[in-house]
Amino acid sequence: MTDHIKKTVSPVESIRGQITLPGDKSMSHRALMFAAIAKGCSKIKHLNIGADALSTIACLQKLGVTFQLGKFTVDVESPGIHGWKQPQDGILNCGNSGTTVRLLAGLLAGQEGLEFTMTGDASLSVRPMQRIIDPLTKMGADIHAQDGHLPLHVRGKKLTGIHYTLPVASAQVKSCVLFAGLSAQGKTYVEEPQLSRDHTENMMKMFRIPIFRNKDILSVHTLRRVIPGFEYSVPGDPSSAAFWVAAGLLLPKSRLLLRKMSLNPTRIAYLKLLRSCGAEIDIIRETKSLEPMGDVVVRSSVLRHFQISGRQVPGLIDEIPLLALIATRAKGKTVIRGAKELRYKESDRISATVEMLRSLGAEAEELEDGMIVRGDTVLRGGRVDAHGDHRIAMTASIAGLLSQGPVEVHGWSSVEISYPNFYSILERIGRS
Numbered sequence: 001m002t003d004h005i006k007k008t009v010s011p012v013e014s015i016r017g018q019i020t021l022p023g024d025k026s027m028s029h030r031a032l033m034f035a036a037i038a039k040g041c042s043k044i045k046h047l048n049i050g051a052d053a054l055s056t057i058a059c060l061q062k063l064g065v066t067f068q069l070g071k072f073t074v075d076v077e078s079p080g081i082h083g084w085k086q087p088q089d090g091i092l093n094c095g096n097s098g099t100t101v102r103l104l105a106g107l108l109a110g111q112e113g114l115e116f117t118m119t120g121d122a123s124l125s126v127r128p129m130q131r132i133i134d135p136l137t138k139m140g141a142d143i144h145a146q147d148g149h150l151p152l153h154v155r156g157k158k159l160t161g162i163h164y165t166l167p168v169a170s171a172q173v174k175s176c177v178l179f180a181g182l183s184a185q186g187k188t189y190v191e192e193p194q195l196s197r198d199h200t201e202n203m204m205k206m207f208r209i210p211i212f213r214n215k216d217i218l219s220v221h222t223l224r225r226v227i228p229g230f231e232y233s234v235p236g237d238p239s240s241a242a243f244w245v246a247a248g249l250l251l252p253k254s255r256l257l258l259r260k261m262s263l264n265p266t267r268i269a270y271l272k273l274l275r276s277c278g279a280e281i282d283i284i285r286e287t288k289s290l291e292p293m294g295d296v297v298v299r300s301s302v303l304r305h306f307q308i309s310g311r312q313v314p315g316l317i318d319e320i321p322l323l324a325l326i327a328t329r330a331k332g333k334t335v336i337r338g339a340k341e342l343r344y345k346e347s348d349r350i351s352a353t354v355e356m357l358r359s360l361g362a363e364a365e366e367l368e369d370g371m372i373v374r375g376d377t378v379l380r381g382g383r384v385d386a387h388g389d390h391r392i393a394m395t396a397s398i399a400g401l402l403s404q405g406p407v408e409v410h411g412w413s414s415v416e417i418s419y420p421n422f423y424s425i426l427e428r429i430g431r432s
């Protein structure tokens, strides 16, 4: 019988095998949104079918876009961005998904004559939205929320392009402003302090939307053309792959082949970091369509400690809890700083990560903007509260493979958000 409260992951000696990764979550959201912007029929293959992508689908359905969902493929039919309709109750429920609310708000802000209330679950309702309210208001949007939190009320207005400097590097905020720029008069400029994931820009280029980068400044023009339907195949998710990378590196006599992973440079900084600490990771069969993609081979390795500073954080943002787990097994003391953004994710990932490591027997110290993790530690196992956060649940589960005793993951079902079949793969490779 399934235990709905906890999942127990027991230690294994080694893991071997190959894994087909789920479609990238960030690219799935964007592909769905572009299919809704486009007029006509689109097909998206290898879609991430986690709860977050389903939240995007549910919102777009209420705008009059239709979806036929297969196992990993979705057929989309849209009237195009200028044909979106007013949802009857006006409510767009974004569930747990920050990407859904922030990117979609950018597209909705310029929908003159339409009105929306964007809502979300308990976690999304405490995450900061002022970061999108500020630039959109400057563009002329009518967008309001109490204390900068959901529900977010958006009344479509005529927008004007602005030059916006992001206070913190965030692909979600960057994408929000770029999307709003599509319906704004004049050019919209977005300046980012550090490069964050660039899928929105890449997809805009794919649709020949005039978007340009000059050093740290992106500019986008009003969208005057009708984008036709398209076919697109989503590469494997590097942030989901990271869990298997950790297990393959840290368990003895292990070898994993991760298939068709996105090798977008803004997403694989963790591979580079781990390689610089001694990780045996090889990229084979590299190909490129819209973005580079390839197979990744991981072998058991002896790792040295590492340092992460603010400059590196945008490129590692979703992998830091897992890197902190890896740090417990590396030689020496790891220091992670400049990562305050982690406090505003699906959970406060600084405190959730430190709490997790400590409850498994590691030595970790919480800092305002990061953490210090002592290495050379064999975890003893124990009980972890995932705080409803999919990345904490999966990190704790990988810890279960490596510890002396089992790890009980409370809140394990949050893996649904990005990786619904995570546990079936864990069971398969843990046995082989």
Ligand code: S3P
Pocket (backbone or CB within 6 Å): 025, 026, 027, 029, 099, 169, 170, 171, 172, 173, 175, 196, 197, 317, 318, 341
């Ligand atoms: C995402 C961007 C990141 C990341 C999130 C997905 C995206 O957030 O943490 O999981 O799809 O644009 P920020 O850009 O807000 O840091």
